[in-house]
Amino acid sequence: MIKLLTSWLESANSAETLFPLNNLPYGVFSVGDGDLRCGVAIGDRIIDATGLEAAGLLRADPQADVLDAPYWNDFMGLGPKVWSAYRTALTGMLAESADAAAQDAVTTFSVPMAEAVLHLPFRVSEYTDFYAGKHHATNVGTMFRGAKNALPENWLSIPIGYNGRASSVVVSGTPVRRPWGQIKGADGELPVFAPSQRLDLELELGAIVGQPSSGPVTVAEAEAMIFGYVLLNDWSARDIQAWEYQPLGPFQSKATATTISPWIVSKAALEPFRAPTPPRERPLLPYLAEATSGLYDIELSVALAPSGMRESAIAHTNFREMYYSAAQQLAHHTTSGCPMNVGDLLGSGTISGRAPDSRGSLLELSWGGKEPVKLDTGETRTFLEDGDTLILRGHARGNGYRIGFGDCSGTVLPALEDPYAR
Numbered sequence: 538m539i540k541l542l543t544s545w546l547e548s549a550n551s552a553e554t555l556f557p558l559n560n561l562p563y564g565v566f567s568v569g570d571g572d573l574r575c576g577v578a579i580g581d582r583i584i585d586a587t588g589l590e591a592a593g594l595l596r597a598d599p600q601a602d603v604l605d606a607p608y609w610n611d612f613m614g615l616g617p618k619v620w621s622a623y624r625t626a627l628t629g630m631l632a633e634s635a636d637a638a639a640q641d642a643v644t645t646f647s648v649p650m651a652e653a654v655l656h657l658p659f660r661v662s663e664y665t666d667f668y669a670g671k672h673h674a675t676n677v678g679t680m681f682r683g684a685k686n687a688l689p690e691n692w693l694s695i696p697i698g699y700n701g702r703a704s705s706v707v708v709s710g711t712p713v714r715r716p717w718g719q720i721k722g723a724d725g726e727l728p729v730f731a732p733s734q735r736l737d738l739e740l741e742l743g744a745i746v747g748q749p750s751s752g753p754v755t756v757a758e759a760e761a762m763i764f765g766y767v768l769l770n771d772w773s774a775r776d777i778q779a780w781e782y783q784p785l786g787p788f789q790s791k792a793t794a795t796t797i798s799p800w801i802v803s804k805a806a807l808e809p810f811r812a813p814t815p816p817r818e819r820p821l822l823p824y825l826a827e828a829t830s831g832l833y834d835i836e837l838s839v840a841l842a843p844s845g846m847r848e849s850a851i852a853h854t855n856f857r858e859m860y861y862s863a864a865q866q867l868a869h870h871t872t873s874g875c876p877m878n879v880g881d882l883l884g885s886g887t888i889s890g891r892a893p894d895s896r897g898s899l900l901e902l903s904w905g906g907k908e909p910v911k912l913d914t915g916e917t918r919t920f921l922e923d924g925d926t927l928i929l930r931g932h933a934r935g936n937g938y939r940i941g942f943g944d945c946s947g948t949v950l951p952a953l954e955d956p957y958a959r
């Protein structure tokens with residue numbers, strides 16, 4: 538396992554920081570009334586990558602100002618060789634061995650993270666969400682259809698997904714309004730239109746497509762197209778979902794909001810933490826064969842803080858638990874010829890482990906609302922209540938360092954008055 542790369546910036550060398558020199562995640566920030574700028578996190582500071590580019594001190598493209606924008610899409614579009622060269626150059630400027638000129642440049646073009654506001658790190662082109670966690674699919678299937686029909690027949694062969702809405706993706710810290718929707722009525726009665734009473738989270742990782750495709754690609758080609766990963770919370774209204782999901786899958790139940798972490802952790806930073814997908818219970822078709830280990834050893838946790846109270850951990854799991862990798866999902870996505878674009882976001886599917894406290898949704902943690910989850914404050918939860926703040930965290934753990942994403946959080950706001958009462 539790679540050791541901590543030490544920096545002349547002391548805060549980057551702590552074993553507890555999420556942003557050592559080994560990480561260098563990409564985000565977008567602003568300070569005060571200033572413009573949105575591309576930034577890279579290091580220790581307790583953000584490097585102003587837009588500023589470094591404009592000053593000619595660190596450029597991704599000698600011809601174009603690709604970072605003169607409030608998103609990393611144009612940079613991603615330059616491709617893996619540029620991603621790698623930029624990372625190498627920035628690592629050199631931050632390493633303990635960096636010369637005085639490099640240290641001066643970084644000192645001039647950086648701000649304390651505590652003074653910055655973080656924004657969506659990239660322009661989400663399109664958003665697709667998958668269902669690749671076998672423990673999650675089994676748990677949910679058992680609740681919705683019974684243990685015998687838990688896993689649909691296709692599940693062990695197809696990375697199941699649905700097309701979500703890019704417009705609903707928000708950055709960590711954005712409040713989430715409890716949605717209204719159509720909910721199944723009592724037996725023989727009409728459905729009702731009401732605020733969701735079963736608002737839930739889904740703990741996921743999002744893969745970001747950094748290169749386009751125009752036809753079917755292999756898993757190895759898909760792997761090369763992925764730029765990096767974010768934490769992702771696919772907020773889900775379970776009562777709306779249960780009524781609408783057959784036969785075309787979730788729709789309004791997952792269209793309210795999807796929250797992502799403010800930092801994109803690059804594939805390069807996660808490279809030492811690769812983990813294999815599990816043994817296949819049924820052989821996959823050849824086009825889904827993996828050339829490399831497609832998962833990562835990333836420790837994940839969910840915390841819930843009721844309004845005005847301290848947070849309680851409610852789940853711990855690991856991205857290694859998934860059945861399909863992002864590269865397999867992306868390859869499958871292209872089989873129809875569906876073009877993929879720079880900035881496409883692919884949700885992994887809920888990440889649940891085998892153990893009851895490793896489940897990545899309240900639906901599973903409370904087993905459909907039947908077994909309330911106990912919080913450290915003495916409160917209990919089946920589903921989310923107004924004022925609850927939900928925080929997803931994740932990091933890969935190296936020898937004396939961590940690679941983190943920053944918190945992926947959101948607070949539930951009460952439903953509006955009946956939106957149709959006018």
Ligand code: CA
Pocket residue numbers: 666667739741771884886887
């Ligand atoms: Ca999901």
